[in-house]
Amino acid sequence: MSTPTPRRNVLAIPAYVPGKPPAPREGLTTYKLSSNENPYPPLPGVVEAATAEVERLNRYPDMGAARLYDALAERLDVPTTHLAAATGSVALIYQLVQGFCEPGDEVVHAWRSFEAYPIAITASAAVSVPVPVDAEGRHDLDAMRDAITDRTRVVLVCTPNNPTGPALRQTELDAFLDQVPEHVLVVVDEAYVEFVRMDDPVDGVATYRDRPNVVVTRTFSKAYGLAGLRVGYAIAHEPIASALRAVSLPFGVSGVAQAAAVASLDAEPALLERVDALVAERDRVLAGVRAAGWDVPDAQGNFFWMAAGDRTPELAVAADDLGIVVRPFGREGARVSIGETEANDRVIELARSFPQL
Numbered sequence: 001m002s003t004p005t006p007r008r009n010v011l012a013i014p015a016y017v018p019g020k021p022p023a024p025r026e027g028l029t030t031y032k033l034s035s036n037e038n039p040y041p042p043l044p045g046v047v048e049a050a051t052a053e054v055e056r057l058n059r060y061p062d063m064g065a066a067r068l069y070d071a072l073a074e075r076l077d078v079p080t081t082h083l084a085a086a087t088g089s090v091a092l093i094y095q096l097v098q099g100f101c102e103p104g105d106e107v108v109h110a111w112r113s114f115e116a117y118p119i120a121i122t123a124s125a126a127v128s129v130p131v132p133v134d135a136e137g138r139h140d141l142d143a144m145r146d147a148i149t150d151r152t153r154v155v156l157v158c159t160p161n162n163p164t165g166p167a168l169r170q171t172e173l174d175a176f177l178d179q180v181p182e183h184v185l186v187v188v189d190e191a192y193v194e195f196v197r198m199d200d201p202v203d204g205v206a207t208y209r210d211r212p213n214v215v216v217t218r219t220f221s222k223a224y225g226l227a228g229l230r231v232g233y234a235i236a237h238e239p240i241a242s243a244l245r246a247v248s249l250p251f252g253v254s255g256v257a258q259a260a261a262v263a264s265l266d267a268e269p270a271l272l273e274r275v276d277a278l279v280a281e282r283d284r285v286l287a288g289v290r291a292a293g294w295d296v297p298d299a300q301g302n303f304f305w306m307a308a309g310d311r312t313p314e315l316a317v318a319a320d321d322l323g324i325v326v327r328p329f330g331r332e333g334a335r336v337s338i339g340e341t342e343a344n345d346r347v348i349e350l351a352r353s354f355p356q357l
């Protein structure tokens, strides 16, 4: 008897392990610090805009996402034809691989980096070429350049890097891009761009302007606090942006998500305030964790990395005992999101009670 069989690459797709929700605890508020979510509710005006759109749920959304494209185009000073919106920037990663790789083509990316990369690559029957990050959790751009072969069609650059934390400098990104062959597409994943506070930060939008092989991806999930609505966007020159729109799911970004994203862009002052508060909390937590003896890589997103090695599962259990859930990665380390003040206090407590060896 024969049964329908998925393509071989589909069977090889690694599982996506979502951040666990906290288990309820008697007499203890528990906090989820495992998915880099924003602890703040949606920005002022966003719930109202989304609710008004709910009245129209019997209708398909605007497939052209015209209001969202107009708002983004104005804010970023780019033509609307250089934009592609999708159901989260993770969808754009899928679409980029699908749109630019034949089966067997190679995609170079740092590792450890965003766990969705090898999943998206394998789903398109392309080949993942992971390049180890250095001891500080930074992209090894020289090694990534050396990993480019005749089969390479796409390079994924994640800055700041999830889950290790550091971000690239513009000077090093430019030097890298100058060495990448022009036919290779370079994706600059800026999911956490709003949180970056460093000298010579990457400006993805400035970078793409005179580079026809660069595409920048951004999201409303992290700084804007709309992870539940699924909306992100790419910025690239017309041939790339239109390929992304061509392979997108029709009507993927809901009307509610479009309205919420537009309202979020209108709430920029409140956004900046919240991001500043999260950055201040990040710096406070890092200082506390380092004072407890932990060697923590630079953290430019709303999360940081605890290199617990073999003791990573025990670290996750110790966190659970304190009523916080972190995101362990095998026996490498755990990623910890910056959350509510009380949650962040417990992270510092965790670092003190569970020293790095």
Ligand SMILES: *Cc1c(COP(=O)(O)O)cnc(C)c1O
Binding pocket: 036, 087, 088, 089, 090, 091, 114, 158, 162, 189, 191, 218, 219, 220, 221, 222, 227, 230, 231, 232
């Ligand atoms: C969270 C994240 C994304 C995108 O998330 P979406 O919710 O799909 O927009 C993209 N890249 C990285 C590195 C992330 O951490």
